[in-house]
Amino acid sequence: MNVQELMHSIGIQARDAAVVMARASTVQKNQALEAIAEQLLADTATLQAANEKDLSAGKSRGLDAALLDRLALTPTRIAAMAEGLRQIASLPDPVGEITDLCTRPSGIQVGKMRVPLGVIGIIYESRPNVTADAAALCLKSGNAAILRGGSEAIHSNQAIAQCVRVGLESQGLPATAVQVLETTDRAAVGELLKMKAFVDVIVPRGGKGLIERVSNEARVPVIKHLDGICHVYIDDQADMDKAVAVAYNAKTQRYGTCNTMETLLVAEGIAAQILPMLAERYLQAEVELRGCDKARTIVPAMTTATEEDWATEYLAPILSIKVVSDMDAAMSHIRHYSSQHTEAIITENWTRARRFLNEVDSSSVMINASTRFADGFEYGLGAEIGISTDKIHARGPVGLEGLTSQKFIVLGDGHIRL
Amino acid sequence: MNVQELMHSIGIQARDAAVVMARASTVQKNQALEAIAEQLLADTATLQAANEKDLSAGKSRGLDAALLDRLALTPTRIAAMAEGLRQIASLPDPVGEITDLCTRPSGIQVGKMRVPLGVIGIIYESRPNVTADAAALCLKSGNAAILRGGSEAIHSNQAIAQCVRVGLESQGLPATAVQVLETTDRAAVGELLKMKAFVDVIVPRGGKGLIERVSNEARVPVIKHLDGICHVYIDDQADMDKAVAVAYNAKTQRYGTCNTMETLLVAEGIAAQILPMLAERYLQAEVELRGCDKARTIVPAMTTATEEDWATEYLAPILSIKVVSDMDAAMSHIRHYSSQHTEAIITENWTRARRFLNEVDSSSVMINASTRFADGFEYGLGAEIGISTDKIHARGPVGLEGLTSQKFIVLGDGHIRL
Structure with a gap:
């Protein structure tokens, strides 16, 4: 399978998983988050062993001390990841909220219902905790996720991904709802950015170089922030x-x-x-x-x-x-x-x-x-996937609501248009 | 001036005008809409003369009867355009609305304020009334607009643009708040679709061919709908x-x-x-x-x-x-x-x-x-710029609110983060 075929097959699986995630109940999603948290804690030794591979590869590639520190998964950091998942579980579920329901002169009731976006692609660097964090935000908001971490954290990210899959499946949710790319081929990112049919939005998290590349190449909508001046x-x-x-x-x-x-x-x-x-x-x-x-x-x-x-x-x-x-x-x-x-x-x-x-x-x-x-926690969003400096869709700290959209709903009793 | 220079200079003027439009008062915007309506009625003969040029060019180019009918500006249609502007004037102003204002544990008050998007590009075909309609929606929502109509309606669109300018200036608003492109060069559209620095969103209105081209070429966010199946x-x-x-x-x-x-x-x-x-x-x-x-x-x-x-x-x-x-x-x-x-x-x-x-x-x-x-009027939006089948930003009928965004506001009393 070449990179394009690989990415398309991942896209199709994500699209299918998104249908299931969109109708998952709040309890089911929260229990999955709890199960992932437990799995991370239970797998602490496994996670550290995987992380050790990344760290020694990083050292031999000459990564500087600050980068190696960001990359490191200690038991404290693993516990913090698990705690982050539990906090996301405790947030209100944005999906299904109905607002602005009013009766129109024609007799129909019109309102808006909050719904997941569908499939969210997240491209990020270094810190492996983003894998758990981003997966949790997508899961709670009823979306499927395709995650692409930095190659320097590949083993750590795959070990975390395994915990996510176990947690999802324990609650009868598809393991494909969170797919962490195993390939480090840069072409995979290029493909992800262009798969309009399978990806609804891309969120890049990382340095300016990454965000500029994503922003320039993407054919899928992007939620991003470039600079904070x-x-x-x-x-x-x-x-x-x-x-x-x-x-x-x-x-x-x-x-x-x-x-x-x-x-x-x-x-x-x-x-x-x-x-x-x-x-x-x-x-x-x-x-x-x-x-x-x-x-x-x-x-x-x-x-x-x-x-x-x-x-x-x-x-x-x-x-x-x-x-x-x-x-x-x-x-x-x-x-x-x-x-x-x-x-x-x-x-x-x-x-x-x-x-x-x-x-x-x-x-x-x-x-x-x-x-x-200016921060999702300080604003009461509970968590944030990033801070958007764009004006379209989401602006400022982007929490669960930014990973959703609203559809119109119309309730009638056999109403027809005259 | 080549097309790129031309479009950049239009973009700079739109950006400057957007600053003025964003702070224009509701009364000022409504009076400008009323002034444009009056100008359209007063200029009925001029509009018809300009339209006649488009119609005879269309006939000699062999446009079919249905297209020629859509292109025609009769006194009744001009009156309907003016009435449409007055209806938009009567809608509530979305700009400045503050929602979700609450006090956080830190003591700061956090809320959201509705603000214009900035500069909106609209690319459309045939019907000249879109020129007045789109200009009015952008104006009321506090945005500047760059409009590009079909070449077959160029004289009609320019005559309407002149009325819009007169109306804007009569209320002390910049004539450059609504710029209708005079060039029929297709490269101008290509440039418009790429001017991230000057354009915040593009709204294509027309046939599937137009919308697909815009969607594929745009580097600026697009609000569009392709099919209605x-x-x-x-x-x-x-x-x-x-x-x-x-x-x-x-x-x-x-x-x-x-x-x-x-x-x-x-x-x-x-x-x-x-x-x-x-x-x-x-x-x-x-x-x-x-x-x-x-x-x-x-x-x-x-x-x-x-x-x-x-x-x-x-x-x-x-x-x-x-x-x-x-x-x-x-x-x-x-x-x-x-x-x-x-x-x-x-x-x-x-x-x-x-x-x-x-x-x-x-x-x-x-x-x-x-x-x-499924229609902006039936849903109570008052008017619509289009119906979006995208999920990002606006979904379904897009009214004035879809041409705005929300920024976070924080009110404090010297609050600092601990």
Whole structure:
């Protein structure tokens, strides 16, 4: 079987499994999640042995320490995976929810019913826990999944896949509802991205290179996020304490996350007052500061920010700072450089807060809150498959609901159209 | 300027206009729609003169009578266009709606705000009224639009575009919020389909050839519907009167629409009773019947349905009829041949009705109602830009809401993440 035939046969199996998954009951799906969790715990030794193969292959390929750490499956991490599955089991089932049911003048009742998307393809890198996590989200939302992990985690992923299959079958669900590709052939990804007949949506999770490839090659719809170039704008009517707290938190609470602030915009009227206070805290935390000329006049301990800085997601203890004349200038900078992930304003001014909230076109827009809150758990989605910076279908953190769609339902009593 | 440069400059203007449209007030948008309506009526003579150029070009190109009729702009049709704009003005504004606002354990308030998509590209054929209609839907939903009509209607479309521009500018809105392409170069469409930076979604409206081309070439998300192969399944526990009324209405109320039934599935247990009654009515209405062997045994006045028939959207007074053993067989036929547009069951059986509603994976699923109800107006959307048979973003009739997205909003008081 060549790669195309292989992928088509996987696609057909996924399509068939999706029909079964769509009508699986909530209890059945939750019990399957619980069974998978138990299997992962029972198979801890097997998982570690498989992981050991990946780790030693990684070492001999010269992977760096950070990558090897991400790849490692310890008993603690396996327990955390199992706990993640149980948390997903405890979330409300989105499937079958009926909303907006109303009676029309013709006499028919019209409403919307939430339904699974069908088959979801997920392409990801490194961390093997994504295999369990992504499988669980697809399962709970009544979808079938085709998962393609990184080749460096192939043995770990296959061992986890085996636990998923055992759990599914223990509840009478098809093992093919979650298929983890065994081939490491890159052509398999190319095929997956083009199988419109078998795949309803692709979710890439990983570095920018992966996401750009998927986005450019896919003929199937994609839920993705490319960059997280998030901004905080401190207005001249900001509360100083709130502004310092939020701007500090948004940068330093974690450096490597997509909702971390990368550029701080400060209104000219407050810059001389607030920048020295903020700079002191950032420098204590060893954050490198890169500023515009005005910012550097106020805080000389900054290097000069270049055009490239405004367009960079550092994912590191580096912050670019720009002094702007007012909120309109801030919004204009955001329009130009933002990746439409998350932006926040700090202000006590009612009208400006409302304008910022209405006019900034990002997946999350915040008033007086840290950009670090842009996260499925913090928003109450319970779990997230990713954060979308697209506008179609799902925007911002994508939870179970983002893996579903709504169909119209019409209830009648022999109604005909006149 | 070559086509690529031209399209990029149109894209940049649309992007800029979208920023203004997104913050336009409901009153401003409604008054612009009213101004466009008035301008269309005032320019009736100009519109007819432009239309005359298209009609005579069409005649000399040998367009058939049906196409020429669709192309014609009469004073009645111009008045209907103006009335359509006023109806869209009277619909609720979807933009700015805030839902699901709740307070999280962290103290932040999280909700969703409905926002325009940005720039919408619409590619359509023949009927010039689509120019006004599509422009109005985009305008009301706070979007900018790039419209590309058929070359056979170029003069009519440009005359309508002029009215749209006058109306927009009269309310201080940018004329570039609705750009109707003046070029008939096919390469312009190719460019439009690839301009990810400037276009958020493409909506093709027209024949299957157009939609397939758009779907295959687009790198921008597409809201489309390809086929309307709709089914009615008459269960053996159906009420006979309701079954006859609905099955007759679903086929004969209009033949050329996408929500017209193309295949009738009848349970074996009721076929001998109901098929003769139904056939009599269909044959009176001069509907050609094509049946499976079992159906033909009951009603010999049918030709034999081929494999191709089950997969054909006739859009004509032709109906294929299949006798199936039970609802599961009907659902299996639907899974195989349906275009996932609209399917209906006729039954008095509670459990079967619920199963059909849950398990059939189409954009509209109906119980005891005619498929002809699958329509934006009948569903109370007020207007529709099309009917989507995709699952991502919008499914079924797409109204103003389908031209919007939701962003997350977070309201805090200096909240930081711990």
